[in-house]
Structure formats: C-alpha cells, structure tokens
Amino acid sequence: MLDIQQYQQHVSQAAAYIREALPPGMPAPAIGIILGTGLGRLADVIEAEQTLPYGAIPHFPTSTVESHDGRLLIGHLDGVPVLAMQGRFHLYEGYSAHDITFPVRVMGLLGINTLLISNAAGGMNTHFRRGDLMLITDHINLQGINPLEGPNVEAWGPRFPDMSEPYDPALRALTKQKALDHGIRLQEGVYLAVLGPNMETKAEYRFLRQIGADVVGMSTIPEVLVARHMNLRVMAMSVITDECFPDALDPVSLDDVLAAAGEAEPKLTTLTRAVVSDVGTSVAA
Numbered sequence: 642m643l644d645i646q647q648y649q650q651h652v653s654q655a656a657a658y659i660r661e662a663l664p665p666g667m668p669a670p671a672i673g674i675i676l677g678t679g680l681g682r683l684a685d686v687i688e689a690e691q692t693l694p695y696g697a698i699p700h701f702p703t704s705t706v707e708s709h710d711g712r713l714l715i716g717h718l719d720g721v722p723v724l725a726m727q728g729r730f731h732l733y734e735g736y737s738a739h740d741i742t743f744p745v746r747v748m749g750l751l752g753i754n755t756l757l758i759s760n761a762a763g764g765m766n767t768h769f770r771r772g773d774l775m776l777i778t779d780h781i782n783l784q785g786i787n788p789l790e791g792p793n794v795e796a797w798g799p800r801f802p803d804m805s806e807p808y809d810p811a812l813r814a815l816t817k818q819k820a821l822d823h824g825i826r827l828q829e830g831v832y833l834a835v836l837g838p839n840m841e842t843k844a845e846y847r848f849l850r851q852i853g854a855d856v857v858g859m860s861t862i863p864e865v866l867v868a869r870h871m872n873l874r875v876m877a878m879s880v881i882t883d884e885c886f887p888d889a890l891d892p893v894s895l896d897d898v899l900a901a902a903g904e905a906e907p908k909l910t911t912l913t914r915a916v917v918s919d920v921g922t923s924v925a926a
C-alpha cells in the first residue's frame with residue numbers, strides 16, 4: 642500500500658530541488674504545461690533557462706517510452722514564465738496513478754495556478770475529423786483508478802473534491818476566442834479515458850459514444866483530478882488522431898496516430914501560445 646507520508650515527503654523534496662534550480666531572479670512560474678501529443682514542438686519555442694532531466698530530480702518518475710524525452714523545462718514562452726513537462730507518463734506503461742501525477746503535485750507545490758494539457762484521442766463524434774482539435778469541456782473516467790485514492794493530504798486539498806467544472810470556464814472561453822482570432826477550427830466535447838494500451842473494439846466505441854463521450858484517450862484525467870484537488874485551473878485540448886466510427890472502422894496504426902498529431906501540431910502550438918500570452922499578461926497585471 643502507498644505510504645502517503647513518504648509520498649508527500651518525496652513531492653516536497655522534488656519541489657525543493659527544482660526551486661533551488663530556478664534561475665536567480667526568475668519569479669516562480671504561474672503556468673504549468675504538460676507537453677502531450679501534439680505539443681512536443683512547443684518545447685522549441687520555450688526559451689529554457691533551465692532544463693532538468695527527470696532522472697536528476699529526486700523521486701521523479703522517469704520515462705520508459707523512447708519517443709518521450711523526459712525533462713522539465715523552466716523558462717519563458719513569449720515572455721511569460723512557464724514550467725513545462727516534456728514527456729509524460731501513462732498508466733498503460735505500468736506506472737501507478739500516484740506516479741503519473743507526481744509531477745502535477747510538484748508543480749502545484751512550486752506555485753503554479755494554471756495547468757495546460759494536450760493529448761491524442763480517437764474521435765467518436767461523427768462531426769469530428771482526423772486532425773481536428775477539441776477543447777475538453779468535461780470528462781468521464783473509465784480508467785478504473787484514481788490518483789486521489791488512499792489517505793487524503795489535507796494540505797493539498799479536500800477529501801471529496803468538487804468536479805462540477807473540472808475545465809475552467811474562463812480559460813475555455815479564452816481558448817475559443819483565440820481559436821476564432823487565429824482561424825483555427827476548434828471542436829468542443831467530452832473526453833473519456835480508458836486504461837489502454839489497445840485501441841477499442843467496435844462494440845466498445847459504440848458503447849463509449851452512447852454513454853456521452855465525444856473522444857477517447859488514455860491519459861489526462863489523472864492529472865486533471867490531482868490539479869483540481871489542488872485547486873489549479875485547467876485547460877486541456879485533444880488532437881483527434883483517428884476516426885472511431887463503429888460502423889465504418891478502419892484499423893489504426895501508431896504511425897497514423899503520430900502523423901495526424903504532427904499535422905495538427907502547428908494549430909495546437911499557435912493556440913497554446915496565444916492562451917499563455919493572455920493568461921501571463923493578466924496574471925502580471
């Protein structure tokens with residue numbers, strides 16, 4: 642069983658290490674970004690003043706997937722201080738829910754108040770097309786786990802956190818406005834997370850659509866639950882990497898998923914930069 646006191650200590654130690662590594666004079670960033678699928682290139686436009694490989698941070702989980710770099714970037718995005726996680730963790734890799742949300746706890750302790758997340762997802766809403774972006778308005782957790790299970794750390798948040806608005810309405814409105822400004826088509830809908838790693842059967846897609854989901858993926862919800870537990874504002878977007886229509890389902894390969902994510906990347910990067918720029922300015926004002 643998880644030793645929550647030890648876990649809490651590990652989070653504090655990791656946060657202390659990163660705090661020490663902040664460039665002198667740099668204010669602690671208010672914005673954290675998880676560079677999931679579709680946001681990898683955002684790392685190229687972040688002016689990193691400090692880059693910490695996950696392996697160097699005490700107790701940080703380290704990535705098993707070759708395509709994920711696994712480092713924490715501390716720097717500025719268009720002049721706004723940010724913390725960015727390049728490389729994230731999935732349950733299907735064998736990590737526990739507490740492992741994969743460890744970095745969110747650490748960023749929360751470091752003082753972020755806003756968390757931006759991206760992911761890849763299969764589109765079940767027939768109005769959505771491969772390569773579209775979707776703003777997440779709500780979610781359904783079918784992963785069968787919860788990172789908030791076990792003894793509650795009152796200093797982090799309440800035992801029974803509210804989930805009436807997990808995705809911040811003001812941030813959603815801002816993101817929609819920025820999408821309009823930049824002429825980017827932005828769908829909206831409900832993200833459902835499964836454990837993975839297999840894609841779904843036709844019968845599963847049919848079921849998941851019927852219970853109210855627009856897209857399905859294998860990440861994000863644990864991080865959102867922990868972020869909301871710590872009262873962070875969350876904005877998350879999905880890249881639709883495949884069309885999951887049960888009556889016309891084609892086999893999907895990882896290459897297809899990555900290709901669609903790559904095509905959508907410039908749109909997602911532009912939108913995220915625009916949001917960060919606005920949030921950063923309003924925080925500073």
Ligand code: HPA
Pocket residue numbers: 761762763764839840841857858859882883885898
């Ligand atoms: N199912 C689950 N996760 C996914 C999918 C999917 O079809 N596409 C991208 N991530």
